[in-house]
Amino acid sequence: MxxxxxxxxxxxxIDFNRVFGTWSDLTRVPLATLKQSFTMGEAFHQHERGEITDEAFAEAICHEMDLPLSYEQFSHGWQAIFVSxxxxxxxxxxxxxxxxxxxxxxxxxxxxxxxxxxxxxxxxxxxxxxxxxxxxxxxxxxxxxxxxxxxxxxxxxxxxxxxxxxxxxxxxxxxxxxxxxxxxxxxxxxxxxxxxxxx
CATH class of the missing domain: 3.40.50.1000 (HAD superfamily/HAD-like)
Structure with a gap:
């Protein structure tokens, strides 16, 4: 088999709330606002297919969510999804x-x-x-x-x-x-x- x-x-x-929590801490944007504005849209799907770079993905998500994050800050939050x-x-x-x-x-x-x-x-x-x-x-x-x-x-x-x-x-x-x-x-x-x- x-x-x-x-x-x-x-x-x-995994826990997406950990991602939003990290981004919230870094930007002072309320957690509830981040949860509401995040969608698994076209950029998310393109990234999972390897069609766009990590940098382009980060830029697209930050733009969609109006997040003032550097690429390093974005990445730090993105990796926080893993729990155990x-x-x-x-x-x-x-x-x-x-x-x-x-x-x-x-x-x-x-x-x-x-x-x-x-x-x-x-x-x-x-x-x-x-x-x-x-x-x-x-x-x-x-x-x-x-x-x-x-x-x-x-x-x-x-x-x-x-x-x-x-x-x-x-x-x-x-x-x-x-x-x-x-x-x-x-x-x-x-x-x-x-x-x-x-x-």
Whole structure:
């Protein structure tokens, strides 16, 4: 079997409020104002596909949100999204590989974040056979082509694949291709799913 794991809130806890909190501290713009003005719009999607630079992304977001931040300040806040690793998921990934399954990560992420999490959480690369990142592939979930690319690269059919993600749109996109897709709603979702499989 092929097991595909998302990154944020699946393997690593993330929290956008930490980003807004850092930016608020740096600019004195109220936290509520930042939350209200932030959208995952075109610049966000372009950045995740690797179509624009980190600097262009920072500039676009600061412009959209009217944030007086330097690039360094923006980056500092952007990396604050990461909270901590979910060791129980890392353990499950290792067990799956020991049983002969293929285990990969598929994440909508961006170059700026990849300057942080691989060094901060080396356990992720150690637990996965391969890590697929949206900005390197030029596509992002829930686009059908990104799932198809992973299946082709791994040599598995949709019927022999299980996918874990915390985003309902991404789950729906994978479901439409016939991939067994599990919506991760909390830390207990994945351990509960594997309670019987890994006994």
């Amino acid at each position: 092929l097991y595909i794991f998302d990154l944020g809130n699946v393997i690593v806890d 690793l979910r060791p129980e998921v890392i353990e499950i990934m290792h067990k799956l590989r020991e049983q002969g399954h293929r285990v990969v990560v598929l994440s909508n992420t961006n170059r700026l974040h990849t300057t942080f999490w691989p060094d901060e959480y080396p356990e992720i690369h150690a637990a996965a056979d391969h890590v697929y990142l949206s900005q390197e592939m030029g596509m992002r979930k829930p686009e059908a082509r990104i799932y198809q690319r992973v299946l082709e690269a791994e040599g598995f059919s949709a019927a022999d694949t299980v996918f874990f993600d915390d985003n309902a749109d991404n789950i729906e996109g994978a479901n439409q291709l016939g991939i067994t897709s599990i919506l991760v709603t909390g830390k207990e979702t994945i351990p509960r799913y594997f309670t019987k499989q890994l006994c």
